[in-house]
Amino acid sequence: MSAISTTLDETINRQTHGPIGQLLTKQTFWVFIASIIAFAALSLSTDVFFTPSNLFNVARNCAFVGIIGLGMTAVIITGGIDLSVGAILALSGMVVGMMMAADYPIWIAAPCALLAAMACGFFNGVFIAYVRMPAFVVTLAMMSLARSLAMVLSGNQMVYQFGVDHKKLVALGGGSTAGWFTWLADVVGTDTSLGAFFTRLSELIYIPNPAIFLAIFALIFGFAFRWTRWGRYIFAIGGNQKAAILTGVPVRQIKTSVYVISALMAGIAGILQVGWLGTITTGMGLGMELIVIAAVVIGGTNLAGGSGTAFGAVVGAVLIEMIRNSLTLLGINPFWQGTFVGAFILIAVLFDSVKKLKQDEE
Amino acid sequence: MSVLRLTDISKRFGAIQALNGISLSIEPGEVIGLMGDNGAGKSTLVKIIAGNFRPTHGKMSVADREVEFHRPIEARENGVEIVYQDLALCDNLTAAANVFLGREKYRWIGPIRILDHAAMYKHAGGLFRELKSETRPRDLVKQMSGGQRQAVAIARTMLSEAKLVLMDEPTAAISVRQVAEVLTLIRHLRERGVAVVLISHRMPDVFAVADRIVVLRRGTKVADKAVSKSSPEEVTGLITGAIEVA
Ligand SMILES: Nc1ncnc2c1ncn2[C@@H]1O[C@H](COP(=O)(O)OP(=O)(O)OP(=O)(O)O)[C@@H](O)[C@H]1O
Ligand SMILES: [Mg+2]
Numbered sequence: 001m002s003a004i005s006t007t008l009d010e011t012i013n014r015q016t017h018g019p020i021g022q023l024l025t026k027q028t029f030w031v032f033i034a035s036i037i038a039f040a041a042l043s044l045s046t047d048v049f050f051t052p053s054n055l056f057n058v059a060r061n062c063a064f065v066g067i068i069g070l071g072m073t074a075v076i077i078t079g080g081i082d083l084s085v086g087a088i089l090a091l092s093g094m095v096v097g098m099m100m101a102a103d104y105p106i107w108i109a110a111p112c113a114l115l116a117a118m119a120c121g122f123f124n125g126v127f128i129a130y131v132r133m134p135a136f137v138v139t140l141a142m143m144s145l146a147r148s149l150a151m152v153l154s155g156n157q158m159v160y161q162f163g164v165d166h167k168k169l170v171a172l173g174g175g176s177t178a179g180w181f182t183w184l185a186d187v188v189g190t191d192t193s194l195g196a197f198f199t200r201l202s203e204l205i206y207i208p209n210p211a212i213f214l215a216i217f218a219l220i221f222g223f224a225f226r227w228t229r230w231g232r233y234i235f236a237i238g239g240n241q242k243a244a245i246l247t248g249v250p251v252r253q254i255k256t257s258v259y260v261i262s263a264l265m266a267g268i269a270g271i272l273q274v275g276w277l278g279t280i281t282t283g284m285g286l287g288m289e290l291i292v293i294a295a296v297v298i299g300g301t302n303l304a305g306g307s308g309t310a311f312g313a314v315v316g317a318v319l320i321e322m323i324r325n326s327l328t329l330l331g332i333n334p335f336w337q338g339t340f341v342g343a344f345i346l347i348a349v350l351f352d353s354v355k356k357l358k359q360d361e362e
Numbered sequence: 363m364s365v366l367r368l369t370d371i372s373k374r375f376g377a378i379q380a381l382n383g384i385s386l387s388i389e390p391g392e393v394i395g396l397m398g399d400n401g402a403g404k405s406t407l408v409k410i411i412a413g414n415f416r417p418t419h420g421k422m423s424v425a426d427r428e429v430e431f432h433r434p435i436e437a438r439e440n441g442v443e444i445v446y447q448d449l450a451l452c453d454n455l456t457a458a459a460n461v462f463l464g465r466e467k468y469r470w471i472g473p474i475r476i477l478d479h480a481a482m483y484k485h486a487g488g489l490f491r492e493l494k495s496e497t498r499p500r501d502l503v504k505q506m507s508g509g510q511r512q513a514v515a516i517a518r519t520m521l522s523e524a525k526l527v528l529m530d531e532p533t534a535a536i537s538v539r540q541v542a543e544v545l546t547l548i549r550h551l552r553e554r555g556v557a558v559v560l561i562s563h564r565m566p567d568v569f570a571v572a573d574r575i576v577v578l579r580r581g582t583k584v585a586d587k588a589v590s591k592s593s594p595e596e597v598t599g600l601i602t603g604a605i606e607v608a
Contacts, residue, residue: 012490230476243449247463248464249464307452
């Protein structure tokens with residue numbers, strides 16, 4: 001082989017960045033570090049943060065934000081936005097709650113709620129991808145529409161009793177691994193040694209169910225983003241929609257799918273939240289879209305589209321929820337929460353802008 | 363046998379008549395230089411051939427078989443490849459991801475179909491080597507030079523055994539050395555019997571590789587003749603309208 005082709009081969013095969021170097025340029029990594037530092041600082045500075053019940057609360061609250069954040073990440077990667085997730089959460093919660101109050105079993109009510117949510121998402125998607133209206137406008141309209149439907153559905157009454165499957169719904173949203181282990185112990189028999197083992201586990205490990213859902217969904221989304229055709233295409237659309245169209249990517253179908261998925265995630269969060277609250281109120285999910293978008297952006301997803309990770313959505317949700325929780329614990333007026341969240345959004349976006357400035361100089 | 367035959371192709375965009383009754387026939391291994399002023403309709407014509415636009419009127423046949431392309435993939439399945447004028451690259455994806463955009467390689471783990479990143483990196487690396495371009499398959503297109511970007515766009519056309527390669531200004535914005543490489547590539551394609559349509563505003567490039575020159579003016583074909591029977595002066599006159607038809 002000649003000298004020239006050897007160097008060509010070397011160039012073609014060379015990696016530009018090592019894995020460590022790449023990591024250090026990632027916002028998600030720094031937000032992750034910040035979360036760990038905040039966690040350590042809070043644990044050391046107050047004795048009300050690092051308690052099982054408080055950690056349980058934080059984990060559950062950030063799970064709702066995180067679950068919706070995963071769907072939102074997909075939307076934002078394509079260069080879109082979904083302002084209707086809070087309202088869709090409420091609609092889904094209302095459908096499942098009202099149906100169960102009317103004595104439908106959970107395995108009928110929950111799929112109906114998810115279908116209602118996905119119908120809203122499909123509506124969003126069609127108007128954005130096929131009619132080509134701006135995502136901001138369409139989902140803003142849906143935000144109003146879905147919440148209004150939810151309120152109509154509720155007949156403005158409070159519901160506390162969810163019929164035959166009341167216990168299942170409450171366990172689903174409000175329960176934890178403890179419940180699962182107790183159940184397992186019952187199945188194998190509490191007097192057996194395996195049963196005793198499960199009983200012991202149920203006393204040791206408390207992970208709220210929504211957090212388990214978040215972990216599973218985060219893995220699924222992380223996988224889908226990197227390893228599937230769908231993942232490749234959402235990044236392509238966010239990077240250069242025209243190029244995606246020219247090369248034959250089914251842009252409209254893929255764009256519709258992200259809004260359906262975003263709505264589905266909001267719907268799932270809605271069911272879990274009703275289970276946790278044990279009641280349905282029309283105020284469910286109010287303002288949720290902003291917190292979710294903030295979490296996703298803080299986690300390193302670029303609002304301009306074309307970049308984002310599932311891990312980032314989770315980390316962003318954790319950081320936001322920790323801030324909110326600590327402000328409450330420290331007795332700071334809750335009205336300040338918005339200021340902190342706002343500041344974090346600015347810092348996150350600033351990070352992007354500085355990076356861009358640096359690139360432009362190069 | 364002709365690789366491609368266009369019969370009376372017209373295209374309207376609303377009030378704009380972009381193409382007007384274009385007929386054209388291309389033989390295997392023939393290099394056509396397609397020239398014309400800005401807005402003459404060159405890109406529109408190749409996009410119709412590549413399945414991006416449907417003609418308003420007219421017929422198209424590939425290998426003497428009448429075809430209608432509704433989507434780019436159908437054109438590719440018929441052996442038509444294209445390098446777009448703006449290259450149509452996604453900056454946020456790697457070189458390999460761009461090369462395979464729209465026709466990714468897959469493998470299966472159990473019942474799940476996943477992207478075969480390793481195979482795509484390897485294949486793309488091979489294509490860049492063939493193009494003698496120092497382009498790394500794993501690099502993001504964002505960080506690439508004009509020539510590397512061009513290589514990525516051209517590598518796309520080499521994924522399958524194309525019968526016809528359409529190049530919309532492949533030599534705009536690249537260095538002299540890289541222009542020479544693109545022209546060499548076009549000659550290689552011709553040797554393999556692949557027909558090429560080269561759109562370029564650079565007269566020397568066209569005269570260096572083309573067998574035939576076709577000139578469009580405001581959507582109408584005003585010349586279609588062998589390079590040996592024409593001259594840069596004549597072509598310039600045809601493009602500007604100083605010479606009516608040839
Ligand atoms: N998608 C479109 N919608 C509406 N009009 C279009 C579209 N694409 C092209 N046109 C119009 O069609 C005409 C021909 O454009 P085209 O891009 O084919 O020109 P061109 O010969 O490639 O020019 P250039 O040398 O500048 O690339 C122009 O008047 C252009 O404005
Ligand atoms: Mg053009």
